[in-house]
Amino acid sequence: MKxxxxxxxxxxxxDKAFKKFGEYMKEHEGNPGKYQExxxxxxxxxxxxxxxxxxxxxxxxxxxxxxxxPLLKLKYKPIREAAKYVEQYMKSK
Numbered sequence: 001m002k003x004x005x006x007x008x009x010x011x012x013x014x015d016k017a018f019k020k021f022g023e024y025m026k027e028h029e030g031n032p033g034k035y036q037e038x039x040x041x042x043x044x045x046x047x048x049x050x051x052x053x054x055x056x057x058x059x060x061x062x063x064x065x066x067x068x069x070p071l072l073k074l075k076y077k078p079i080r081e082a083a084k085y086v087e088q089y090m091k092s093k
Contacts, residue, residue: 001055002039002079007072008049017048017071024067035067036060053079 009017021042028035036056044050056064061076068074 001057003036003054003056003061003076004079005052005054006049006075006077007042007051007068009072011048013071014048020068020071027067034060035063 036054038052038054040053042050042052065074
């Protein structure tokens, strides 16, 4: 499933978050299939807030949550393709 992911960390944790991000990217690259895949990589929307678009299974999402907790606050919002939704809706009529 695809998700829009919003993330946030405390300003006082910036050094820690940036260091852990570098470690995470190496961990992600070295363990294919363990973590979500990025469709749109992390981007900032503020000093300590941002978003990305990912695709992953519940297990992969859990691995990400386990890795980042408690440093990052993560919120996953499912993304559904509009065309498929409309098609399914029209068939239900």
